[in-house]
Structures are given as C-alpha cells and as structure tokens.
Amino acid sequence: MTIVSRFLSSAPPAFSAAGPRDAAAIAQLHGRSFGRGWDEDEVYGLLIDRAVIAHRAMSRRTLVGFIMSRLAADEAEILSVAIAPARRGRGWSRPLLDHHLRSLAGLGTRAVFLEVDEHNAPACRLYEGAGFREVGRRPGYYAGGAAALVLRRDLG
Numbered sequence: 001m002t003i004v005s006r007f008l009s010s011a012p013p014a015f016s017a018a019g020p021r022d023a024a025a026i027a028q029l030h031g032r033s034f035g036r037g038w039d040e041d042e043v044y045g046l047l048i049d050r051a052v053i054a055h056r057a058m059s060r061r062t063l064v065g066f067i068m069s070r071l072a073a074d075e076a077e078i079l080s081v082a083i084a085p086a087r088r089g090r091g092w093s094r095p096l097l098d099h100h101l102r103s104l105a106g107l108g109t110r111a112v113f114l115e116v117d118e119h120n121a122p123a124c125r126l127y128e129g130a131g132f133r134e135v136g137r138r139p140g141y142y143a144g145g146a147a148a149l150v151l152r153r154d155l156g
C-alpha cells in the first residue's frame with residue numbers, strides 16, 4: 001500500500017443514503033460482522049421497504065459501514081449497524097450513528113430502540129456515548145447465554 005492510499009483509507013468516510021444498489025456490499029459487510037449474516041436478497045428487500053431508512057459510510061468508492069432502521073409511526077428500531085472490520089476502532093461509528101439519528105429526527109421519529117449483546121463492548125460504548133439508555137433486558141437471548149439489552153434514545 002502506498003503512502004497516498006494509506007492516507008486516503010484513513011480519511012473519514014462520507015455518509016449518504018443507501019439504496020438497492022448497495023445491497024450486495026451491505027450483505028457482504030453484514031456477513032463479516034455478524035454470526036448470522038443477511039443474504040443479498042434479504043438486504044435488497046429491506047432497502048426497497050419504504051419503512052426502512054438506511055445510510056452508508058463510503059471511503060472513496062468502498063462501502064466501509066452502514067446503518068439501517070425500521071420506522072413505525074413516530075418510533076424507529078435500529079436493525080443493524082456495522083463498520084468494516086479493517087476500519088474499526090477509528091471512531092467512525094459515532095458520526096455514522098449521529099447522521100442516521102438526525103435523518104430519523106427529520107422524518108418525525110421521537111424515540112429510537114435497539115437490542116445489543118451485553119458483551120459487545122464497542123457497540124455498548126457507542127450507544128451509551130450517543131445517549132441511549134437501558135429500558136429492558138432479555139436474559140440468555142444470544143447464543144452463549146449473553147443478555148440482550150434493550151436501549152432507547154428520545155430524539156428532538
């Protein structure tokens with residue numbers, strides 16, 4: 001890798017709305033980020049769903065992160081968020097989440113919910129830093145016995 005390409009790959013990504021054409025790249029990143037990956041058809045189905053809001057993080061032409069929520073009335077549930085494994089630990093997840101939350105707020109969302117594995121330290125830190133608070137706990141929800149924390153953040 002040249003000095004220039006190393007510099008460019010460390011530059012912060014740009015955030016924008018994700019659409020059906022991102023399905024393959026999102027499915028690939030999802031598969032590298034979660035035990036049970038979504039296949040391309042599942043992702044495509046979400047991206048064409050009018051109740052689903054999705055954003056992507058692009059480093060030049062490479063998809064390096066995404067986040068997706070489902071809207072229901074004035075609430076939203078974050079379905080998934082991931083940063084590409086090679087780009088983690090650079091503080092990119094928070095601006096991606098903030099961009100997404102601003103967009104949800106602009107659409108009239110008043111409360112955002114999600115579930116996270118209690119042992120997923122980067123994700124828990126991300127959500128805590130962004131003002132999410134625990135409102136529920138599902139013991140033994142994940143394989144291995146970890147609890148799912150149900151988190152909420154009010155918007156606006």
Ligand SMILES: CC(C)(COP(=O)(O)OP(=O)(O)OC[C@H]1O[C@@H](n2cnc3c(N)ncnc32)[C@H](O)[C@@H]1OP(=O)(O)O)[C@@H](O)C(=O)NCCC(=O)NCCS
Pocket residue numbers: 033034080081082083084087088089090091092093094115116117120121122123125126129
């Ligand atoms: C969760 C995820 C998006 C976070 O992105 P990231 O690039 O790893 O994390 P960031 O560098 O943006 O840092 C986010 C926070 O986690 C902390 N963090 C990062 N790596 C960490 C680690 N290995 N252990 C503990 N905390 C960590 C950071 O310090 C930061 O907290 P701070 O703002 O209080 O300092 C990313 O790890 C990921 O894609 N994980 C796999 C998919 C996943 O689990 N998604 C969440 C499902 S609910």
